[in-house]
Amino acid sequence: MSSPFQKQETKMVPVPSHSIVPERDVDKAPILECRHLGIDFGGLHAVSDLNLAIGRTEIAGLIGPNGAGKTTVFNLLTKVYQPTRGTILLDGMDTAGKTTVQINKMGIARTFQNIRLFSNLSVEDNVKIGLHNQEVYSTASGILRLPSFWKKEKEAHERALELLSIFDMQDMADMKAGSLPYGAQRRLEIVRALATNPSLLLLDEPAAGMNPSETAELMENIVKIRDTFQIAILLIEHDMNLVMNICEGICVLNFGQVIAKGTAAEIQANPAVIEAYLGKKKEG
Amino acid sequence: MKKLNFKSSLDNWLTYAGVIIAFVVLQLLASAGGMSSALKGQLVPVCAYIVMALSLNLTVGVLGELSLGHAGFMSVGAFSGAVTAAALASAVPSAGLRLMIAMIVGAVFAALAGVLIGVPVLRLNGDYLAIVTLAFGEIIKSIVTNLYIGVDANGLHISFLKNTLQMEGGKMIMNGPMGVPANTKIATFLAGFILIMITLVIIFNLVKSRSGRAIMALRDNRIAAESVGINVTKYKLMAFVISAALAGAAGSLFGLSQNTIVATKFDFNTSILVLVFVVLGGLGRMWGSIIAAAALTILPELLREFSEYRMLIYAIVLILVMLATNNPTIKGFFAKIFKRKGAEE
Numbered sequence: 001m002s003s004p005f006q007k008q009e010t011k012m013v014p015v016p017s018h019s020i021v022p023e024r025d026v027d028k029a030p031i032l033e034c035r036h037l038g039i040d041f042g043g044l045h046a047v048s049d050l051n052l053a054i055g056r057t058e059i060a061g062l063i064g065p066n067g068a069g070k071t072t073v074f075n076l077l078t079k080v081y082q083p084t085r086g087t088i089l090l091d092g093m094d095t096a097g098k099t100t101v102q103i104n105k106m107g108i109a110r111t112f113q114n115i116r117l118f119s120n121l122s123v124e125d126n127v128k129i130g131l132h133n134q135e136v137y138s139t140a141s142g143i144l145r146l147p148s149f150w151k152k153e154k155e156a157h158e159r160a161l162e163l164l165s166i167f168d169m170q171d172m173a174d175m176k177a178g179s180l181p182y183g184a185q186r187r188l189e190i191v192r193a194l195a196t197n198p199s200l201l202l203l204d205e206p207a208a209g210m211n212p213s214e215t216a217e218l219m220e221n222i223v224k225i226r227d228t229f230q231i232a233i234l235l236i237e238h239d240m241n242l243v244m245n246i247c248e249g250i251c252v253l254n255f256g257q258v259i260a261k262g263t264a265a266e267i268q269a270n271p272a273v274i275e276a277y278l279g280k281k282k283e284g
Numbered sequence: 285m286k287k288l289n290f291k292s293s294l295d296n297w298l299t300y301a302g303v304i305i306a307f308v309v310l311q312l313l314a315s316a317g318g319m320s321s322a323l324k325g326q327l328v329p330v331c332a333y334i335v336m337a338l339s340l341n342l343t344v345g346v347l348g349e350l351s352l353g354h355a356g357f358m359s360v361g362a363f364s365g366a367v368t369a370a371a372l373a374s375a376v377p378s379a380g381l382r383l384m385i386a387m388i389v390g391a392v393f394a395a396l397a398g399v400l401i402g403v404p405v406l407r408l409n410g411d412y413l414a415i416v417t418l419a420f421g422e423i424i425k426s427i428v429t430n431l432y433i434g435v436d437a438n439g440l441h442i443s444f445l446k447n448t449l450q451m452e453g454g455k456m457i458m459n460g461p462m463g464v465p466a467n468t469k470i471a472t473f474l475a476g477f478i479l480i481m482i483t484l485v486i487i488f489n490l491v492k493s494r495s496g497r498a499i500m501a502l503r504d505n506r507i508a509a510e511s512v513g514i515n516v517t518k519y520k521l522m523a524f525v526i527s528a529a530l531a532g533a534a535g536s537l538f539g540l541s542q543n544t545i546v547a548t549k550f551d552f553n554t555s556i557l558v559l560v561f562v563v564l565g566g567l568g569r570m571w572g573s574i575i576a577a578a579a580l581t582i583l584p585e586l587l588r589e590f591s592e593y594r595m596l597i598y599a600i601v602l603i604l605v606m607l608a609t610n611n612p613t614i615k616g617f618f619a620k621i622f623k624r625k626g627a628e629e
């Protein structure tokens with residue numbers, strides 16, 4: 001299962017808004033574009049002047065030391081916080097003033113650093129809640145059990161099992177989500193996010209708490225998800241093995257500011273990044 | 285491995301079956317004369333309280349918000365139902381049909397009250413919501429206490445604060461603090477049974493549908509629910525209004541089973557009483573609410589022979605039951621029994 005992950009080199013090309021996207025995506029507008037994005041909490045510039053573009057089928061990484069503002073960027077993208085400055089363009093559309101719910105309908109889905117499942121419900125129901133805006137019927141037809149209920153519920157059931165099968169979790173469909181092992185809970189969050197049919201998937205530390213073989217499997221699955229659904233994925237991760245192997249473009253944050261952007265090789269050689277992670281070399 | 289969905293379906297069918305069996309047995313017992321008249325008089329109120337408990341369980345157990353003003357909706361339902369039934373006394377001679385109309389009117393008015401209070405209040409959470417719903421219950425009580433409604437050949441007359449009704453003949457239906465002094469008791473045990481069944485169908489089917497899942501998603505994790513595109517206000521309001529409408533229908537049923545109803549009957553104590561049914565029966569567990577509501581409504585009647593010690597014993601029983609249902613040893617004992625039963629099936 002834990003076969004060593006086969007890394008593939010992607011050629012990255014520069015685009016406007018000071019960023020790079022994979023060469024295959026360059027003809028199409030980027031799925032996400034942040035321009036001079038920033039947010040203040042009181043006097044603290046939690047994120048400032050973030051410029052970022054993500055290609056349509058890119059796997060991008062957002063890394064940085066603890067407290068750098070990575071999760072804040074996710075919260076800005078999903079409008080948990082409204083940005084103080086700058087714009088976020090999703091598929092070319094301005095997202096100013098949108099709510100979290102509207103952002104999800106526009107195509108961003110996310111997972112959470114501290115797992116947020118509907119823990120009293122079954123695994124299948126968790127995925128079906130993700131399908132909320134995909135398999136739509138009215139409350140009345142639900143209560144009266146009208147034909148549209150049966151039709152849509154059957155579709156939702158099949159779709160849920162299909163999505164769960166990405167991670168080989170269809171056998172767990174009837175289990176209580178809160179009673180799943182930790183790794184499975186993380187995977188279920190990804191499945192639930194995928195159920196909302198996103199064009200950009202945000203993963204907040206997907207490999208946290210996983211052992212090396214689980215991480216290797218996760219890496220394969222992230223690439224598989226990108227290839228199957230043809231979506232963009234932006235992930236926050238501390239596991240450098242994962243980031244350097246699957247992320248095509250990497251953005252490094254420190255104290256709310258972008259200190260480096262580029263491919264894995266460029267990032268690894270960047271002195272500012274090394275300094276942020278390891279501290280300054282002692283003089284003399 | 286726990287088969288969650290199968291288990292909950294089984295629970296639902298057993299609940300339907302249990303209610304039907306209980307109805308048939310009690311009906312037979314009542315017609316065979318094996319029931320005291322005091323107990324017979326309790327049948328309809330028990331049904332009303334069961335529906336109250338079920339509807340509150342939708343708010344507290346399924347939506348996960350604490351409401352302390354549920355009796356307010358019962359009050360709205362009881363008085364609008366009583367007024368409807370009295371106003372239609374000559375127009376609709378069939379008591380059964382009149383009861384049905386009264387219950388629907390009660391449900392509609394309570395639902396309106398639910399929307400009215402729900403829209404501003406459901407932006408709050410937890411304790412804040414509980415406090416505002418508590419205030420709502422008291423406001424309803426004050427409004428009803430000051431309402432005068434009469435009916436004559438020209439139709440309904442309404443006045444507020446003072447009795448300034450100018451009627452030619454006709455009769456008073458609601459007389460301010462006196463409430464509805466001369467009610468016609470048209471509520472029947474059959475109607476109560478049907479209302480319980482309708483309530484169960486609505487709640488069970490809602491919970492096992494797209495909207496119900498959205499409501500439970502809000503309960504389990506609001507932030508995650510928003511992140512998958514669930515409209516928080518819409519589904520909170522939906523659960524709240526359905527709960528209010530069912531409480532309104534229960535209020536109508538209850539009101540029409542009494543000779544007189546006054547607003548003070550539906551005060552804070554009643555809200556708490558219904559909450560006790562729900563907590564005792566288990567949050568989100570409908571059969572638990574039914575059993576708790578039935579047992580705790582009848583218990584004070586059965587304890588009548590202890591006269592002044594009645595409420596004391598009631599309180600002790602309540603505490604013992606709470607202790608027992610939270611005791612891991614006893615819980616484990618019952619779990620074992622049910623497991624064995626499950627294995628035999």
